[in-house]
Amino acid sequence: MNIKFYKYQGAGNDFVLIDHRQAPLKTIDTKAVAQLCDRRFGIGADGLMFLLDSDKYDFEMVYHNADGNLGSMCGNGGRCIVAFAKYLGIFDTETNFLAVDGPHYAKISAEGNWVELQMIDVDSINIDADAFVLNTGSPHYVKEVTDLETLDVYTEGYNIRNNETYKANGINVNFVERKPDHLFVRTFERGVEDETYACGTGVTAVAMAMAKKQRQIGQVVTPVTVLGGNLEINFRYDGEKFTDVFLCGPAEKVFEGEVSL
Template identity: 80%
Template sequence: MNIKFSKYQGAGNDFILIDHRMSPLKNIDNELVAQLCHRRFGIGADGLMFLLDHEDYDFEMVYYNADGKPGSMCGNGGRCIVAFAKHLGVFDNETNFLAVDGPHYAKITAEGNWVELQMIDVEQVEQDGEAFVLNTGSPHYVAQVENLASLDVFNQGKAIRNNETYQANGINVNFVEPKPDRLFVRTFERGVEDETYACGTGVTAVAMAMAKHQQQIGKVETPIEVLGGKLQVNFNYDGQKFTDVFLCGPAEKVFDGELDV
């Protein structure tokens, strides 16, 4: 059968998107998902998403990691599926959709390449030594470092992700270096099992961890630099809880294609 798909990227975080509302593909084959995401034997992506109908929301987002397994919330994936849904005519400029971590609101510019996605509120932030651990829809470990550009993110991130504390459920590992006007962030993602060019829930976790560390109270707007470009995280912080959390950045279509499966 032929399955139409689109490939999108948000700050270098890339995804395969399939409109599953009328798709003949009825059963999700995890091995097929992994093959499609493979960068040598497939299309190549950090994850794959299906857009489904939902009676209470504009659409539902179902996300799979590059290893073929169902994933937790993906922030940049959420922004990309919003751009995809707008392209399909599902909504105009504002939408409410359902993801694995609950409902999300998003808005998109008229040009269709800048998406502001509301993330979940966060109250619980723990520490592991000097690092911070929190869940922004996906679990994240945040460590502040120096000379991040030359850091061995793959091996250091893999070691933390697979240590005795986190190996059972896995964790995404973020390294952050504060700059005068932004935070520079690099992330090792579970499910991809490699460094990615960007991680939306990751930069959200980093912005929160640094706001807590620096006691930035009130409305906080944090510019972020990642390997794939620029993002921004905005929220309100009262010293205990992060609310009105928005992950903002570009979401652009790379190409359309058809799968013969």
């Protein structure tokens, strides 16, 4: 059967989206999702999302990694599905939706291309040698480096993601370099098993780790540059807990079409 799909991207993090409110697919297996996300033999994407009806919220987000498996929370995916839901007429400017890590609030600009997504509160950051480890809806490893432009992110990220500590469950690996007016971040994502152009939960984790490292207390606004563009992370930090966390950035429809499944 032919299924309608939409392609969205947020700072270069790209996704296939399917409106599943009328359940056009009875089942879809891991192999089929992976093929749709394949950049040579499918549509091509960092992940695939289904938008479902929800009894208590405006909609529900179900996210699959590019390898086909169900994934943990995806921040840029969350921003893209918010833009998609607005496009579908599900809400106007503000929404509450359900994701794998719980409910999320979001608001979108009148033009529909700037999304501010509330992320989960975080009250625990662990230390692994010279790196930080925390969960912002997905698990993240954050390491500060110099000369990030030339770093072999694939090799370094792959080795950390697959070391004895993290290989069982996997972890997303973020490298950050502090610039005068922003953070520059590059990320190796589990599930994609490669570097991506952006990672929303990743840049959120990086901003929190750097705030802790620099003892930034109070309202913190962090501009971040990734390979795919610019994002902004806002939160309050009291020295122990991060609250009122927002991941802000662009989310745009690239194209739409039909695919046979």
